[in-house]
Each structure stands twice: as structure tokens, then as C-alpha cells.
Amino acid sequence: MTRVETGAPPAAAPASAAALLRERARWSLFDLLFWAAALAAFFVFPLRLPLLTEIAILGLFALSIDLLLGYAGIVSLGHAAFFGAGAYAAGILAQHGWGEPISGLAAAGLVAAALGFATSFLVLRGSDLTRLMVTLGVAMMVLEAANKAAWLTGGADGLNGVVMDPVFGVFEFDLFGHTAYWYALAVLFLCFLAIRRIVNAPFGLVLRGIQGNALRMSAVGAPVNRHLVAVYTLAAGFAGIAGGLLAQTTQFVSLDVLNFQRSAEGLLVLIIGGSGVLYGGLVGAVAFKLMQEWLSNITTQYWQFWLGAALVLLVLFARGGLLGLARRFLRRRPARSERGGAA
Amino acid sequence: MLTILFDGVAYGMLLFVLACGLAVTLGLMNFVNLAHGAFAMGGGYLTVVLMNRLGVPFLLCLPAAFLLTAAVGVVLERTLYVRLYGKTHLDQVLFTIGLVFMAIAAIDYFMGAQQQLITLPAFLRGQLEILGGSIGIYRLFIIAICGALVVVLQLGLSRTRFGSRLRAAVDQPDVARGLGIDVNRLFAATFALGSGLAGLGGALGVDVLGLDPTFPLKFMIYFLVVVTVGGTTSLIGPFVASLVLGLGDVAGKYFVPEFGAFMIYTMMVAILIVRPQGLFARGSR
Amino acid sequence: MTPILATDRLSRSFGGLRAVNEVTFSLAPGARQALIGPNGAGKTTFVNILTGVIAPSFGSIRLAGEDITRLSRHQRVRRGMVRTFQVNQLFPDLTPLESVLLAIFERDGKAANLRRPAWREEAAAEEAAAILARLKLADVMDLPTAEIAYGKRRQLEIAVALACRPKLLLLDEPAAGVPDGERQDIMAAIAALPRDVAVLLIEHDMDLVFRFAERIAVLVGGTLLVEDVPERVAADPRVREAYLGESLDGRAA
Numbered sequence: 001m002t003r004v005e006t007g008a009p010p011a012a013a014p015a016s017a018a019a020l021l022r023e024r025a026r027w028s029l030f031d032l033l034f035w036a037a038a039l040a041a042f043f044v045f046p047l048r049l050p051l052l053t054e055i056a057i058l059g060l061f062a063l064s065i066d067l068l069l070g071y072a073g074i075v076s077l078g079h080a081a082f083f084g085a086g087a088y089a090a091g092i093l094a095q096h097g098w099g100e101p102i103s104g105l106a107a108a109g110l111v112a113a114a115l116g117f118a119t120s121f122l123v124l125r126g127s128d129l130t131r132l133m134v135t136l137g138v139a140m141m142v143l144e145a146a147n148k149a150a151w152l153t154g155g156a157d158g159l160n161g162v163v164m165d166p167v168f169g170v171f172e173f174d175l176f177g178h179t180a181y182w183y184a185l186a187v188l189f190l191c192f193l194a195i196r197r198i199v200n201a202p203f204g205l206v207l208r209g210i211q212g213n214a215l216r217m218s219a220v221g222a223p224v225n226r227h228l229v230a231v232y233t234l235a236a237g238f239a240g241i242a243g244g245l246l247a248q249t250t251q252f253v254s255l256d257v258l259n260f261q262r263s264a265e266g267l268l269v270l271i272i273g274g275s276g277v278l279y280g281g282l283v284g285a286v287a288f289k290l291m292q293e294w295l296s297n298i299t300t301q302y303w304q305f306w307l308g309a310a311l312v313l314l315v316l317f318a319r320g321g322l323l324g325l326a327r328r329f330l331r332r333r334p335a336r337s338e339r340g341g342a343a
Numbered sequence: 344m345l346t347i348l349f350d351g352v353a354y355g356m357l358l359f360v361l362a363c364g365l366a367v368t369l370g371l372m373n374f375v376n377l378a379h380g381a382f383a384m385g386g387g388y389l390t391v392v393l394m395n396r397l398g399v400p401f402l403l404c405l406p407a408a409f410l411l412t413a414a415v416g417v418v419l420e421r422t423l424y425v426r427l428y429g430k431t432h433l434d435q436v437l438f439t440i441g442l443v444f445m446a447i448a449a450i451d452y453f454m455g456a457q458q459q460l461i462t463l464p465a466f467l468r469g470q471l472e473i474l475g476g477s478i479g480i481y482r483l484f485i486i487a488i489c490g491a492l493v494v495v496l497q498l499g500l501s502r503t504r505f506g507s508r509l510r511a512a513v514d515q516p517d518v519a520r521g522l523g524i525d526v527n528r529l530f531a532a533t534f535a536l537g538s539g540l541a542g543l544g545g546a547l548g549v550d551v552l553g554l555d556p557t558f559p560l561k562f563m564i565y566f567l568v569v570v571t572v573g574g575t576t577s578l579i580g581p582f583v584a585s586l587v588l589g590l591g592d593v594a595g596k597y598f599v600p601e602f603g604a605f606m607i608y609t610m611m612v613a614i615l616i617v618r619p620q621g622l623f624a625r626g627s628r
Numbered sequence: 629m630t631p632i633l634a635t636d637r638l639s640r641s642f643g644g645l646r647a648v649n650e651v652t653f654s655l656a657p658g659a660r661q662a663l664i665g666p667n668g669a670g671k672t673t674f675v676n677i678l679t680g681v682i683a684p685s686f687g688s689i690r691l692a693g694e695d696i697t698r699l700s701r702h703q704r705v706r707r708g709m710v711r712t713f714q715v716n717q718l719f720p721d722l723t724p725l726e727s728v729l730l731a732i733f734e735r736d737g738k739a740a741n742l743r744r745p746a747w748r749e750e751a752a753a754e755e756a757a758a759i760l761a762r763l764k765l766a767d768v769m770d771l772p773t774a775e776i777a778y779g780k781r782r783q784l785e786i787a788v789a790l791a792c793r794p795k796l797l798l799l800d801e802p803a804a805g806v807p808d809g810e811r812q813d814i815m816a817a818i819a820a821l822p823r824d825v826a827v828l829l830i831e832h833d834m835d836l837v838f839r840f841a842e843r844i845a846v847l848v849g850g851t852l853l854v855e856d857v858p859e860r861v862a863a864d865p866r867v868r869e870a871y872l873g874e875s876l877d878g879r880a881a
């Protein structure tokens with residue numbers, strides 16, 4: 001962040017290269033503040049815990065999209081398929097008597113990852129546009145399947161009778177949502193740590209490389225398709241965990257978890273916060289849910305209009321999202337050097 | 344059997360008229376317009392309002408739907424879309440999804456969420472008995488109109504000056520600019536034409552496809568399939584893709600109703616496995 | 629000694645046109661060879677066939693004795709055939725350090741690692757820094773690639789390729805578009821390439837070719853016209869004939 005751009009000694013000592021890399025991967029004050037605020041929210045807004053839990057789940061969903069879109073540059077219109085697969089996996093397990101939450105969540109992640117792996121081979125093919133169609137098509141297929149398989153999923157009536165055991169056998173899911181919030185926040189934090197690790201590992205460089213220039217990636221010997229399968233599977237798995245969390249904390253699953261609006265909402269959240277940055281999805285989720293609360297108080301039914309308007313305006317004026325705006329503000333707008341980007 | 348064939352062809356041709364504008368904007372401007380369905384919806388609602396509230400005859404509504412959505416298209420193109428041409432596909436996708444949501448909510452607000460119905464004029468209702476099968480007269484009407492449009496579009500593209508400029512701009516945008524073709528005006532005109540056709544398709548489709556505020560989302564996948572499978576380099580590709588899709592969908596719903604919408608998804612996946620670049624891809628793109 | 633690269637009657641036609649016609653050609657390990665030819669001679673097609681971008685219609689390619697004709701692009705790179713691009717193909721948002729590191733990770737099979745932080749790979753980071761220093765990129769190694777000067781980006785093309793530890797390096801017009809002032813740096817970088825790496829230089833700039841190459845191959849109309857030491861290539865009447873029209877045109881334009 002605070003590198004000096006000129007006057008650095010030309011032959012930097014080799015030892016400093018690792019230090020430069022490490023500098024970027026450091027925890028900062030922002031990290032501390034963000035998670036402290038998440039903890040404090042429990043005490044400050046004890047009556048809004050269900051909303052806070054929803055924010056955590058949405059944040060995780062957006063984070064999983066960030067891995068795919070912000071890092072690897074894959075545009076998906078159907079990420080809800082994996083969210084929904086995870087939700088149904090966790091819900092159906094609990095409905096059939098397997099109420100232990102942590103193993104249920106792991107199952108949700110695995111089922112979604114398996115679906116992601118299976119469909120990733122379709123997504124590899126073709127251009128951006130083909131990807132849009134395939135991701136959207138796969139999601140609609142899964143939605144249709146869940147709708148038709150009413151004996152398993154409850155179809156349009158939703159999946160009822162989800163009963164959860166206490167977390168660690170101790171903490172019951174209570175009416176006020178205390179346990180639910182702690183549980184969701186803990187899962188979010190652990191997944192955040194995992195994703196943070198991934199993007200700071202060599203694989204994170206690989207993802208940014210693929211987004212930057214897939215042609216050059218193959219010219220440095222990278223098996224681009226294999227990398228893409230890996231990231232698609234991972235992103236699907238994390239989305240599945242988010243879906244599983246929703247099923248477990250609300251003890252209900254409806255077809256809504258799979259619909260297009262959910263995929264679009266995830267994208268919007270990420271764009272609000274800023275894609276390609278770890279906190280983009282999380283900050284976006286907070287902003288999005290607060291905006292939704294506020295708007296639906298004013299216009300209960302038509303807040304979707306404002307959601308659309310937000311997308312349009314963000315694309316036109318604030319492509320970096322809130323975090324991008326914040327960063328620009330903090331840097332006090334240094335002269336933007338975009339010389340010869342295409343040359 | 345004949346009925347299914349007929350319905351499928353009518354449905355496919357309707358899809359073509361709805362989607363060909365998207366193929367052209369994509370091929371010409373490399374712009375992913377997911378809001379294309381919103382223009383179709385606009386044409387549909389326009390027809391509903393004109394017919395049911397103002398008593399305008401159906402046949403007059405069709406050109407009105409074409410002209411008005413074309414006008415709206417040109418205004419949006421000049422004010423909003425033009426800012427997005429240089430941007431990434433992701434930006435275009437997000438932007439147009441935003442427009443879709445706005446259109447859906449706006450229609451919901453003004454017209455309500457229910458299905459809209461129109462009463463077709465008497466001479467378009469009823470069935471014809473041909474070769475032992477019964478054929479809806481309105482289906483026949485759709486086929487006639489869309490078929491005529493296909494011919495006109497194809498001739499227009501291959502025979503007129505506008506068409507040759509358009510083809511030049513699709514194939515070699517830089518060369519076209521160098522030749523002094525005003526690509527911007529060409530874009531605007533094409534966008535208007537594409538939106539207008541979508542509007543016309545929407546108007547024709549009210550009775551066949553149904554019309555409610557979720558229309559643009561419901562048919563987004565169909566449009567994408569037509570364009571990705573058919574390609575954007577000619578009109579023939581999307582046309583054949585539309586027919587295949589229409590026939591497949593109608594046949595699927597008739598023969599294996601329990602699979603419902605799976606038919607088109609299965610077809611889509613199968614085609615992509617065999618021909619990842621679409622049915623009519625030229626070379627490697 | 630096994631040649632590092634050997635093509636056998638390599639051909640590719642597009643429609644009726646033979647872009648590359650039965651090119652049989654070999655390179656010794658550590659060779660310094662240039663490939664020249666007038667515009668449209670099939671140089672680009674030839675490089676694209678070698679690197680696996682397009683498949684040959686006929687013929688085979690061996691790299692260090694192994695038949696690689698059917699291998700994918702990244703598999704050829706893994707086996708030691710690495711190229712640079714005439715038009716920069718870099719990672720605009722990565723820094724030069726990250727770009728080179730990425731190539732090292734892929735080379736060492738560490739790229740799929742999800743757990744170990746990249747900065748812990750100190751040996752790789754040191755190697756990357758050393759490569760960058762050798763190509764005079766040390767002072768910009770922590771800036772986004774999109775923000776560094778064009779000449780530096782040409783150097784980075786070579787740095788990224790070197791990080792793959794090539795046995796055979798295909799340099800596709802490395803000095804293309806570089807202003808005269810910075811040309812020396814590119815030439816120096818090419819002259820300083822490790823001796824054990826065979827280099828095939830595809831170039832228009834005859835000054836660069838004759839300064840660098842120990843042997844020169846001339847491709848005309850998709851066919852290999854001559855392959856010999858520079859003096860004899862320069863003296864060859866057929867080469868003069870093939871080039872005469874073009875170089876006159878080139879000067880006039």
C-alpha cells in the first residue's frame with residue numbers, strides 16, 4: 001500500500017522479494033476492526049440477530065463468488081445452484097434424522113463441490129457467452145429437478161421438518177437466534193480464513209494469472225483447464241456451505257435458494273463491496289442487507305427496482321465497489337496512471 | 344404429430360424473431376444484452392394496453408409494438424448502452440441484469456403481477472383441419488409473419504447497402520471504420536431494429552408464450568441458447584437454432600411432460616458437448 | 629548429439645493455401661539460430677505449429693528426441709519449449725515479481741498449492757528477483773505490470789519465459805515496437821541468455837539477426853529456402869531475390 005515508487009535502489013537485494021510478497025499478505029488494522037465489529041454486533045443489536053445471521057450467510061455466498069469472479073474472472077449466472085444444493089443437502093440430512101450441524105455442513109459443502117466438479121467441464125468450454133448460458137442453464141436445471149423431485153425436496157411447498165441438534169451437543173438453536181449467529185459467524189470466519197489462505201498461496205497467483213491472461217498462462221506451462229476445474233469446485237463447495245448454513249439456521253428450505261435472483265443477488269453484493277478483494281463480498285453483504293431493510297420498509301414490494309438501479313449505477317460510476325471508493329478516497333486520488341494499458 | 348410439428352415451428356419462428364436482435368447486437372457490438380427480453384416484454388404489454396384499454400385492433404398493435412420498442416431502444420442505446428460498449432462482458436451483464444430488474448419491478452408496479460390476456464380477433468381464432476391434424480389459425484399467422492420477416496431480413500442483409508455495411512462492420516469493425524462507415528449510427532439503427540423485432544415478437548407472443556412481469560427472466564435462457572448455439576455470424580444459424588429449440592421444447596412437453604423444461608437443457612448440454620463453439624461456428628473463435 | 633528440436637516435413641495448409649510446406653529443420657542444444665523471411669512467409673504459422681496453437685496437417689515435431697506433435701501447449705512448455713510473444717502477453721494486474729514467480733510455481737509443480745503462503749517460498753522468490761535483476765527489472769518488480777514502461781514490458785516477456793527454465797526459447801520479434809533508445813537493453817538481454825538454452829529468434833530486424841545469430845534459416849512461401857551460417861545466407865542470390873522486393877517496399881512505406 002505505502003510503497004515508494006521512485007528512487008528505490010535498482011538492484012534490490014534478493015531477500016527483499018519474499019518480504020515484498022509477505023507485505024501484501026499481512027493482517028491489517030482493517031481485519032481486526034471488521035471482525036471486532038462482527039462480534040460487537042451481537043451485543044449492540046441483540047434483537048436483529050436473524051438479520052445479522054442472514055448477512056453472514058450472504059457474505060459467505062458472495063465470498064465464494066469472489067473466488068470465481070474476482071480472482072479467476074469467471075462470470076457465472078448460476079452460482080445459486082451450489083448454494084441451493086448445499087441448502088437441500090443439509091436440510092434433507094437433518095430432516096431424515098441426521099441433525100448434527102457440523103457434519104451436516106460438511107456434507108452440504110461436499111455435495112455442492114461434487115456438483116460443481118461435475119458441471120465444471122461444461123463451463124470450461126467456449127467463450128464468456130457460452131459460460132453465461134451454461135451456468136444459467138445448469139442452475140435452472142437444478143431448480144427444475146428440485147421442483148420435480150417433490151418427494152425428496154418438498155417441491156414448491158418447501159422442505160419442512162428440519163430439526164437441528166445442538167452445536168457440539170451443547171448449544172441449542174434458540175428462538176432468539178443467539179446460537180445461530182455465533183454459529184454462522186464462526187463458520188464464515190473459518191471459511192474466510194481458508195479462502196484467504198488460498199488466495200495468498202501460489203494458487204491465488206494462478207487464479208489472478210488466468211483472469212489477467214489465460215493465453216500467457218498456457219505459455220508458462222499452466223494446465224489452465226485443470227486450474228479452472230479446481231477453482232470452480234472450490235467456489236461451489238463454499239457456496240454449498242453458505243446454503244447449508246441457511247438451511248440449518250432457518251430450519252427450512254424453499255425453492256428460492258436456487259432461483260436466478262439468488263445468483264444475481266450474490267453478484268450484486270460482490271459488486272457493491274468490490275470484487276477481487278477478500279472483504280468485497282462481506283462489506284457488500286452488510287451494505288446490501290441494510291439497504292434492503294431500509295428500502296423494503298419504504299416500498300415493501302418493489303424494492304427489486306432499486307436493486308436493479310443500484311446495479312446500473314454501480315457499473316456506470318463505481319466499478320470498484322465500496323472498497324474501491326474507500327481506497328480511492330484514502331489515497332486522495334493520486335494522478336491515475338493508465339498509460340498504454342493496451343499497447 | 345402434425346400439430347406438434349406445426350406448433351414447434353411456430354414457436355421456433357417466434358423465438359427467432361424475439362432473439363435475432365440479440366444475435367445482431369452481440370455480433371456487431373460484442374455486447375451482451377441480457378435485457379433484450381425486457382424489450383420483448385415491453386412490446387407485449389404495449390399490445391395489452393392498446394387492445395384492452397384503448398380498443399386498438401390487434402393488427403395495428405403489431406406495427407405499433409415494433410415502432411415504439413424500436414424508439415425506446417434507440418433512446419436507451421444513445422443514452423446508456425453506448426457507455427458500456429468498451430467495457431467488459433461482466434460489466435455489460437451486470438448492467439443489463441440491473442435493467443431487467445428495474446423493468447420487472449416497474450411493470451409489476453404499473454400492471455400487476457398477474458398473467459395478461461388478450462382476445463385475438465375472430466379471424467385468427469379457431470383451428471384448421473389439414474391432413475388429419477388440427478392446426479391453430481393463429482399459429483399459421485405467426486408462421487406467415489415470422490417467415491416473411493426472415494425472408495425480408497435475409498434479403499435486407501444480403502442485398503441492401505445497409506446490409507452490406509452491417510456485414511462489413513460485423514466481420515471487420517476496424518476496416519469498416521476505415522472505409523468511412525459511420526459505425527455509431529449503424530449501431531443505433533441496428534439496436535433499434537433488434538429491439539423493435541423483440542417488441543414485435545413480444546406482441547405476437549402474448550397469446551402463445553404468456554405474459555407476466557417475469558417474462559425477461561423466463562426467456563433469457565432461450566435467447567442465450569439461440570445465440571450461443573446458432574452463433575452470431577449469420578441469421579441462418581440463430582434461425583435453425585430457434586427452430587430446433589422450438590420443436591424440441593414443444594415435442595418434449597408433449598411426449599414426456601414429466602420432464603418439462605429439461606428437454607431444452609438436455610439439448611443445450613448435448614449440443615455444447617458435441618460442438619462447444621456452437622452449431623455454426625466458423626473456425627476458432 | 630540429439631537435436632533439441634527436429635521437425636520432419638512439417639506442413640499446414642489453410643484451404644488450398646500451403647502456409648507451411650514440408651519444413652524439415654533441426655536445432656542443436658545451445659544453438660543461436662534466427663528464422664527470417666519476408667511478410668507472409670509462414671513464420672507465424674510455423675511458430676504456432678511448434679508451440680501447439682495450431683495442429684500441423686502433416687509432419688512431426690521432436691523436442692530433445694521426444695515426439696511432441698500431439699501434446700497440448702502447456703505440456704510442450706513443461707518439456708522445455710518456451711516462447712515469447714510479438715505482441716506483449718503479460719498479466720496486467722500482477723507485478724513483474726508475481727508474474728515471474730507464477731511461472732516458477734508452474735514449472736516446479738507448486739502452482740496448485742492451496743495452503744502454503746506464496747511468500748514462504750523464499751527460494752522461488754529469490755530466483756524470481758535474480759531473473760528480474762538480470763533483465764534490469766529490479767526497480768519495477770513491485771509495480772503492476774500495466775504501469776511499467778513499454779520497453780520494460782518487453783524485457784518482462786523474456787523474464788517470464790526464462791523463469792520457465794527453457795531448453796529451447798522461441799523469441800518472436802523481441803524488439804518489436806521498442807524505441808531505438810531502449811533497443812540496446814533488449815539486445816543485451818538476448819546476448820546474455822544462458823548458453824545452454826537453444827534460441828530460435830524470429831525477427832525482421834536484420835541488424836539484430838546478424839549480430840545475434842550463428843545460423844540463419846530463411847522461410848519463403850512456406851518453404852525452407854536456405855539454412856546456413858550468416859555470411860553464406862547473406863551472399864545467397866535466392867535470399868536476395870526473395871528479400872529485394874520486400875525490403876524496398878518496406879523502406880518506401
